[in-house]
Amino acid sequence: MSRKVLVIGEVRDNVLRNVTFEAIAAAKTISEGGELVGVICGDGELEQLGNEMVHYGSNRVITVQNEKLKAYSSEGYAQAVLQVINEESPDAIMMGHTAIGKDLTPKLASRLEIGLISDATEVEVVGGNIVFTRPIYSGKAFEKKMVTEGIIFATIRPNNIVPLERDESKQGNVSTSQVEISDLRTVIKDVVRKTTEGVDLSEAKVVVAGGRGVKSDEGFKPLYELAEALGGAVGASRGACDADYCDYSLQIGQTGKVVTPDLYIACGISGAIQHLAGMSNSKVIVAINKDPEANIFNVADYGIVGDLFEVLPKLIDEIKQLKVNA
Amino acid sequence: MNIFVLMKSTFDTEEKIVVKDGRIDDDGAEFIINPYDEYAIEEAINQRDTNGGEVTVVTVGNGDSEKQLRTALAMGADKAVLINTEEDLEQGDQFSTVKILEAYFESKEIDLILAGNVAIDEASGQVGPRLAERLTIPYVTTITALTIDGDKVSIERDVEGDTEMVESTLPLLVTCQQGLNEPRYPSLPGIMKAKKKPLEELELDDLDLDEEDVEMKTKTIEIFLPPERESGKVLEGDIDNQVKELVTLLKTEAKVL
Numbered sequence: 009m010s011r012k013v014l015v016i017g018e019v020r021d022n023v024l025r026n027v028t029f030e031a032i033a034a035a036k037t038i039s040e041g042g043e044l045v046g047v048i049c050g051d052g053e054l055e056q057l058g059n060e061m062v063h064y065g066s067n068r069v070i071t072v073q074n075e076k077l078k079a080y081s082s083e084g085y086a087q088a089v090l091q092v093i094n095e096e097s098p099d100a101i102m103m104g105h106t107a108i109g110k111d112l113t114p115k116l117a118s119r120l121e122i123g124l125i126s127d128a129t130e131v132e133v134v135g136g137n138i139v140f141t142r143p144i145y146s147g148k149a150f151e152k153k154m155v156t157e158g159i160i161f162a163t164i165r166p167n168n169i170v171p172l173e174r175d176e177s178k179q180g181n182v183s184t185s186q187v188e189i190s191d192l193r194t195v196i197k198d199v200v201r202k203t204t205e206g207v208d209l210s211e212a213k214v215v216v217a218g219g220r221g222v223k224s225d226e227g228f229k230p231l232y233e234l235a236e237a238l239g240g241a242v243g244a245s246r247g248a249c250d251a252d253y254c255d256y257s258l259q260i261g262q263t264g265k266v267v268t269p270d271l272y273i274a275c276g277i278s279g280a281i282q283h284l285a286g287m288s289n290s291k292v293i294v295a296i297n298k299d300p301e302a303n304i305f306n307v308a309d310y311g312i313v314g315d316l317f318e319v320l321p322k323l324i325d326e327i328k329q330l331k332v333n334a
Numbered sequence: 335m336n337i338f339v340l341m342k343s344t345f346d347t348e349e350k351i352v353v354k355d356g357r358i359d360d361d362g363a364e365f366i367i368n369p370y371d372e373y374a375i376e377e378a379i380n381q382r383d384t385n386g387g388e389v390t391v392v393t394v395g396n397g398d399s400e401k402q403l404r405t406a407l408a409m410g411a412d413k414a415v416l417i418n419t420e421e422d423l424e425q426g427d428q429f430s431t432v433k434i435l436e437a438y439f440e441s442k443e444i445d446l447i448l449a450g451n452v453a454i455d456e457a458s459g460q461v462g463p464r465l466a467e468r469l470t471i472p473y474v475t476t477i478t479a480l481t482i483d484g485d486k487v488s489i490e491r492d493v494e495g496d497t498e499m500v501e502s503t504l505p506l507l508v509t510c511q512q513g514l515n516e517p518r519y520p521s522l523p524g525i526m527k528a529k530k531k532p533l534e535e536l537e538l539d540d541l542d543l544d545e546e547d548v549e550m551k552t553k554t555i556e557i558f559l560p561p562e563r564e565s566g567k568v569l570e571g572d573i574d575n576q577v578k579e580l581v582t583l584l585k586t587e588a589k590v591l
Contacts, residue, residue: 158551
């Protein structure tokens, strides 16, 4: 059965987030040959972004323009996307499980009185049904879940579904839709950027994480340096956050973020069960710890028993060398 | 102010997960207040102490959830409500939970509802925003600071590490993020007082709901555990060589560089 799938695109700093392309790939599986329709909300020039969604597999894209959509708000975006949903009557809707995805999709699902499967890591067609796999108990277990009636609606976790190959020769209609947005009750006054340039922790392919062994906020410096050399992001254990070495927004674990990068480098992290829940589904895990008995070594693919302050500078040099030679 | 907290009982974070007959085995498991809901309870108490009013903690759960509600009362909440679905509902999803909460809140005067931004078990993060939509009140998720001045509410929220300054109005629903506050431990006098505080127990029938009204829109067809990670290779030799070997392994064996 072919399905028409709507993919809600997400723009950050004027570019589409990678998870949008991953959502298109997931939508492709769900569509079973049906049409993929992208939607982008914003204000100003959105055609380029629309074309980019086409290059990644959308058959066409609808851009919704309104000055009230310049910055994200659940109320504004919900009105815009609901209008598109009403016009298009899709069989399925997909979005990334990001801060905006988490904030917006429950509102849409609630308004439409439909189910929503959040944070899926895999999508498959089983006997004609669309089945999603999602982690529960922070990745200590997984469940396979499906929608029993109505529109199939899901968000996907960044970094788990491989986007389709970008193809610039792909053509598709990018149309503009006007929408009336009523007054917003919640308004963003200001945004304080605290994150390092570029790489978002939940989308990072490489995560360098520090624990109590890092000893101070100063101690995080070599971790940032290594992350930068690898094009990755820095994370932390609860211990490091509780000790005020870094901001809670960096925390990885059962309370905190769950990450699944290609490479996870744990520095001075003992490996409490709550931390493991947040990172043990990473593809490759490296542990650097002074204590050879540390639990983190039980899940690590590669371990170095040693002082992270001795190991990291050498590792940074080696990585830089590698990049120069590449 | 009429302040409500949505609370969920969850597995203790220390618990290992065991799957038995296709379901999570909760036999003998320790339950706690969902850690993010603790921030919500703490914040509700602080807001009441600043602005006056009453804090009611509401949970959709079973008879065992009473223990976590008593803990919330011991922390300082004034009233607790247990909507017990044990006998009516075999399973539910976020749609079901919100349908039940919507029916509960229908007759209530609401100024502020606080919830955790996510529960550490099912981790959908849907219930707060879904409920706000049903009640047609605004919501702000993952908040890290909350100041109420009359009807005006100033909020800081965590957006993937950045901080957004937001203004909104009452009535309002917020979901709480780590960093909002330090949840208190119940004091001994608090625990004694909690025993006498009102804990109302409701069933679907009391909310004029039957099973059909809250029938879930999604279903779980399988639960499984991830493959156990085997411990890998602990490198040997002096640190210089270990680092060199690590980089080579990451490049050639793991192919992640």
